[in-house]
Amino acid sequence: MLEAAPIQEQRRAGWRAEIRNEWFGNIRADLLAGIVVALALIPEAIGFAIIAGVDPSVGLYASVAIAMVIALVGGRPGMISAATAAVAVVVIPLVRDHGVEYLFAATILMGLIQALAALLRLDLLMQFVSRSVITGFVNALAILIFMAQLPQLTNVSWETYAMVAAGLAIIYGLPRLTKAVPSPLVAIVLLTIVAVWFGLPVNTVGQMGDLPDGLPSFILPDVPLTWETLQIILPFSLTMAAVGLLESLLTAQIVDDMTHTDSNKQRETAGQGIANVGAALVGGMGGCAMIGQSVINVASGGRGRLSTFAAGAFLLFLLAVLGDWVGRVPMPALVAVMIMVSIGTFSWVSIPNLRRHPPTSSVVMLATVAVVVVTHDLALGVLTGVLLSGIFFAGKVRTMFAVERVRREHSAVYRVTGQIFFASVDRFTRALGPESAYADAASHVVIDVSGAHFWDISAIGALDKVVDRMRRNGRHVRVVGMNRASSDLVDKFALEDRTGLETGLAPH
Structure with missing residues (x-):
């Protein structure tokens, strides 16, 4: 007990240091980055709500709740989660056929499934996603982010193009002079002032949909608690949970690489589930991590949980207090920011x-x-x-495999090297063909597998087949050199009697 006390105290000290670092280690930059992200979230949250077929407030309240909750319980500091298109497109049939209340119920079930996935450590499946897949995922998202801006760049006035160009000039030019304030925030503020002052004919945030004029309230889905309801929402919830976790864990890996830090993927999985339940309970849709906004956050200096929480809190402030002003923000300013995100997200070295x-x-x-x-x-x-x-x-x-036949005085030795599994068993059985096919055929055959490993039941079945074929041709067969793991598989799954099987290295 005396030794345990200092260990517990060290753990508490480490926990306190982690909280200080993640919440208060980068206060100014995190707060400014959160403001930029909040402004960029508004048109996207509205757009995703429209895609899903629900009121814009459903997307906006979801973004508020998810961002604030995930900052508290998520595993990746500095990553932004909110309402997303990946989840919105899944629920279109659900909303169309059953209404928004069933969407809220499905989102709660989605969160519970994600929490269960954390307990089952399904985040470990990300180990099977190769670097090439992650690079392709990043590049595809960069292209999609750019394509999403095209509707704001077609059939518009020349002032729109001028403002987008000016926004990009500010975003890329200001950091050469000073990095005290995030350049995307400066671009949004200056272009808003210019658009309002001169009354420029450009699209605004308010034209995308009606902004809510109050705070979200706690609600429970108005659906019957029946087996039929579960049958309706479960397929959607499973798909939403899978898509949300996939995008979140991939985005977490990308932000890990951008910030040269690591994150707890199991905690992130659980956090996504808790955040989605919270979103549904305030009248929001489901969501997940957003690579575009995460890139904005990191590029603007956001590194800690405070930046994510600030994004949600400032978005709530904008909706509740400054809704009229937010509606006047010109879309070209936000388009310029998203083009910057697209350029920064794409892995140009991959070309x-x-x-x-x-x-x-x-x-x-x-x-x-x-x-x-x-x-x-x-x-x-x-x-x-x-x-x-x-x-x-x-x-x-499959190609990392070889068989060498050596004729000795009284026997023929087949030395097998490489990996024997489902993809190489055909080559294995062909290489150990009938001994009778050779002009110097021997009556005794030794199969030396000291340089090989048998991985699965397909490999054990192939060994069965080879030994059985040689014995039916009148050969005495002995298998030697099998390692312990392969031998255990043989003991469990082999059909043939392994008379003469020896483990360990074969004698030479």
Whole structure:
């Protein structure tokens, strides 16, 4: 007990230091970055609500709740989560056929599923997402972010183009003079003043949809608590939970790389679930991490949880107090910010790497980009990349295999090296062909597998087949050199009697 007390005190001290660092280690930059993110969230939250077929307040209140809650319980400091298009497109049929109350119920169930995923450590599945898939995911998102700005750049006045150009000039030019204030915030404020002062004919935030004029209130979904309701919402909730976690965990990995820090993916998974439940209880839709806003936050100096909380809190302040002014913010200013995000998100080094990297890696990256851009489905694009990575990896390991036949005085020795699994079993069975096919066929056969490893039941089945074939041809067969892991598989799954099987290195 005496030794445990200092350890507990050290843990408490470490916990307090972590809180200070994540919340109060970068106060000024985090607050300014949060303001920029809040302004950029407004048009996107409205747009995503419109996609889902619900009132703009559903998207805006969701962004407020998710950002503030995830700052408290999430695992990735500085990452922005809010209402997203990835979740919005999933719920279109649900809202159309059953109404917004069922959306709230589905969002609560979505959060509970994500919390369960954290308990089951499903975040570890991200280990199977290769770097090529992540690069493709990033590039696809950059392209989608840019494409999302095109409606604001078509059939508009020349003043719109001039303001976008001026916004980009400020965003990229101001940091050369000073970095005291985030350049995207300066661009938004200056262009808003110019647009209002001169009455320029440009689109504004208010034209995207009606902004709510009050605070969100606590609600419970007005749906019957029946088995039928569960059958309706469960398929949507599962899809929302999967898509939300996929985008959140990939975005967390990207922000890890941008900030050269690590994050707790299990905690992030649980945090996403809690945040979505919170969003639904204040009349919001589901959401997840947003790579665009996360890039804005990091580029504006945001690093801690305070920046994420400030984004949600300032967005709430804007909606409740400054709604009229927010509605007058010109869309060209926000378009300039999102173009900056698109440029900053795209992995430009991946273009010359197409020639330097292995062809299979380049194919995986390009396939991920193509599927995401064509379908606008992030999950489908990542799944495509993961499947291709698995196929290419299996094909590569399949070739790491060899069989050498050595004729001795009274026996023939087959030395097997490499990995024996489902993709290499055909080559394995062909290489250990019938001994009778050789002119110097021996009556005794030794299969030396000291340089090989058997990975699955397909490999054990192939060994069964080889031994059985040789014995039916009148050969005495002995398998030697099998390592312990392979031998355990044989003991469990082999059909043939392994008379003469020896573990350890075979004698030479």
